Amino acid sequence: MTTTSFTETSKDNILISDRGVPLLCDFGQSRIIAEFSESTTQTGPIGTWRWMAPELCLVEGARHSYESDIWACGCLFIEVWSSQWPYHSKTNQQQFILALGAREGPARPSNMPDCIWSRVEECCNFMPSQRPIASRVMQSLAVSGRSERDVPRKSIKLRESALSVAWFPDNERVAVGLHNNTALVLNVATGATCLHLVGHTNIVTQVAVSPDGRLVATCSRDKSIRLWDAETGLAVGTPMTRHTKWVRSVAFSPDARRIVSGSNDETIRVWSIETCATVLGPLRGHASGVTSVVYSSDGSRIASGSWDSTVRVWDAGSGAEILTLHGHSQSVRSVANSTDDLHIASGSDDCTIRIWDARTGRPVGRPLDGHSGWARSVTYSPDGARIVSASDDCTVRVWNPSAGVLLSTFKGHTDVVRSVAYSPDGRQLASCSIDGTVRSWTASAT
Secondary structure (H helix, E strand, C coil): CCCCCCCCCCHHHEEECCCCCEEECCCHHHHHHHHHCCECCCCCCCCEHHHCCHHHHHCCCCCCCHHHHHHHHHHHHHHHHHCCCCCCCCCCHHHHHHHHHCCCCCCCCCCCCHHHHHHHHHHCCCCHHHCCCHHHHHHHHHHHCCCEECCCCEEEECCCCEEEEEECCCCCEEEEEECCCEEEEEECCCCCEEEEEECCCCCEEEEEECCCCCEEEEEECCCCEEEEECCCCCEEEEEECCCCCCEEEEEECCCCCEEEEEECCCEEEEEECCCCCEEEEEEECCCCCEEEEEECCCCCEEEEEECCCCEEEEECCCCCEEEEECCCCCCEEEEEECCCCCEEEEEECCCEEEEEECCCCCECCCCEECCCCCEEEEEECCCCCCEEEEECCCEEEEEECCCCEEEEEEECCCCCEEEEEECCCCCEEEEEECCCEEEEEECCCC
């Protein structure tokens, strides 16, 4: 199989066959040269400058390539969608060259949705090696063409702001932490309240459900962690109170014998569910409050995120720090492990989601960039093929982590989305917000 590089990929060079197949042709260039005199001279690469990749314009001796065609493809999306030329605000070639030299990409048309603009950003990457292959662009377009969903499957209105949501193994119920110092267990399909968990004396910052569905764990600004019977709603054991500041995160171990907590006191503790006593820690290393903790799927490691902008990985048996991951420019709000334990995802106040190699600590691919507000919550789908994120921009977004592309944007919340979670069967998403709602969304089509 051979790869052909075209000198022109503007709409003037595309015909649609009787079968609806787009075909590239070579005669558009001559018309553009004749009508607009905007083609480059014969001393350099041939083409119309508005569609030409940076390397063709800025690197002496550069030649057209598959990667430069992908850049032109991104420009084509702009032209076809908006009927505007790429770099339409640049009135001459000199302005265009200066923009490329400043690494200024083409401007986003005002009416272009996220799902299409994300494809443009992937294609118009200033690093040729990081541009996607054509088949990947086609696949992501096929999915994202249906990705703007404005209506959730179910919206449950609460009387208080909701800060955290977690699914039960039955795929029918969720636990929700509330601003009024309590937590609820809700039936997602009916919106009915199954249990009301009362005992904390300050805001419930996070909830977790044990893998067997028998227990709910809650943590709070009252510096405690509490356990609850998921059938009766009664407290189990005594409150865990060794942290000296707000407890921000709590998670069960895969065997449901321990829980891990992270606190504003900059420490991590591991607790016995049987005795409610600290069995490991406090683990110290973060230079600021710990915002998120999670066990690996095999229970051997703990990942944590912090206001110090780092992700750290710890040995769950000894408490030794294994890795420190640097890359975010602002606080890390959430961390998640992939189901195969090969990767860690992190969401940050820098509005990006990053993916890391869980063994080496090296970044994997480019940051997932699309949110316009803090990335508050991230988690993997049960099959590991997707990442879902929740943000201050009031949206929930689904990403393909292997391709590094946005697949879906869920809109409907009217305030900060604090938490999002996949159902165990991967068919639903649940999100909760400061707007006082819990919303469920169909995830299977993403």
